[in-house]
Amino acid sequence: GGERKVGVGLVLRERTDGSHSVKRLKPGQAADLCGKIESGDLLSHVDGLDIAVGAPSTLLADLIAGPQGTVVNLTFEKPDGGALSINLLRGGPEYIATVLKQDNRASTTPAPKAPAAPPAAWQPPPPEGEEEEAVGVSLSLDEDYDKLVSDADFLKSWNLRLKSNLCEAAGGIPPTRIQVVGVQRSTGVIVDVNVLPGPGPSPQLIAANLASQVADPASVLRTSETTRSVQRADVHNGPVTPPSNSAVLADVPKRPGAEAERPESYEDAGGGGRGQA
Numbered sequence: 001g002g003e004r005k006v007g008v009g010l011v012l013r014e015r016t017d018g019s020h021s022v023k024r025l026k027p028g029q030a031a032d033l034c035g036k037i038e039s040g041d042l043l044s045h046v047d048g049l050d051i052a053v054g055a056p057s058t059l060l061a062d063l064i065a066g067p068q069g070t071v072v073n074l075t076f077e078k079p080d081g082g083a084l085s086i087n088l089l090r091g092g093p094e095y096i097a098t099v100l101k102q103d104n105r106a107s108t109t110p111a112p113k114a115p116a117a118p119p120a121a122w123q124p125p126p127p128e129g130e131e132e133e134a135v136g137v138s139l140s141l142d143e144d145y146d147k148l149v150s151d152a153d154f155l156k157s158w159n160l161r162l163k164s165n166l167c168e169a170a171g172g173i174p175p176t177r178i179q180v181v182g183v184q185r186s187t188g189v190i191v192d193v194n195v196l197p198g199p200g201p202s203p204q205l206i207a208a209n210l211a212s213q214v215a216d217p218a219s220v221l222r223t224s225e226t227t228r229s230v231q232r233a234d235v236h237n238g239p240v241t242p243p244s245n246s247a248v249l250a251d252v253p254k255r256p257g258a259e260a261e262r263p264e265s266y267e268d269a270g271g272g273g274r275g276q277a
Helices: 058-065 091-108 145-149 153-168 205-212
Strands: 012-013 022-025 042-046 071-077 083-089 135-140 178-185 190-194 230-235 266-267
Touching: 012 058, 022 058, 022 266, 042 058, 071 205, 135 205, 145 153, 145 178, 190 205, 205 230
Parallel strands: none
Antiparallel strands: 012 022, 012 266, 022 042, 042 071, 071 083, 135 190, 135 230, 178 190
16 A cells, blocks of 8 residues: 655644645654744745645645655745745654654764664754855746646646756755745746755755756756756855746636635644554
């Protein structure tokens, strides 16, 4: 039967406008232990996919959950207007407790050849002065906006292919470092992405590298499936936020009356509770 998917201990509530807010956090899992997510925060992105409004609960649960020990990047909008983007380790409370123990041991006793623990959600921030900021890049592509956004599944798979093409073009950086923010109509389409801080080159360097490939027909960017039609790349000073007219992942009209059938909350791991580890 394949690996069981687990979440990060996030219980969401679907609001009447189709957005999703945090209802509560399950004790002992990453969403709770990171100490930064609070009840009432709005979930806006999962791994760079814009799911702000209208995504069905089942799709969200499916996007957030994954094999234990893997990482999911979630972006929240805070009630005060701020935003939080955070990498969380998937796993049940027992698993997370084990990882924390290993982390604590590793920091007190130097282990000669300990296997690297998966990146955890509660890593300390970088020392003062080394704080890196995400860098936004707007890519102009000669693509048909209506074709791209006509089907949510197609848009989602295109989003994921775009992300992997960009990671490859950036020299093989991990997908957690690219966040696809939104797609907007232009002469073709403009895709806004953020290059997030992480291991390896700085966001500035990666963004500059991507932009420099636009003029080279033989570059990885110009020869990849989703980005071969790129006309230009604008690098921003700091991260980009989606414009109000950009396409969201599940921009599909709801069936009338669907609201009443839906339970008011759901577990991100498809049932949760006992036996998650």
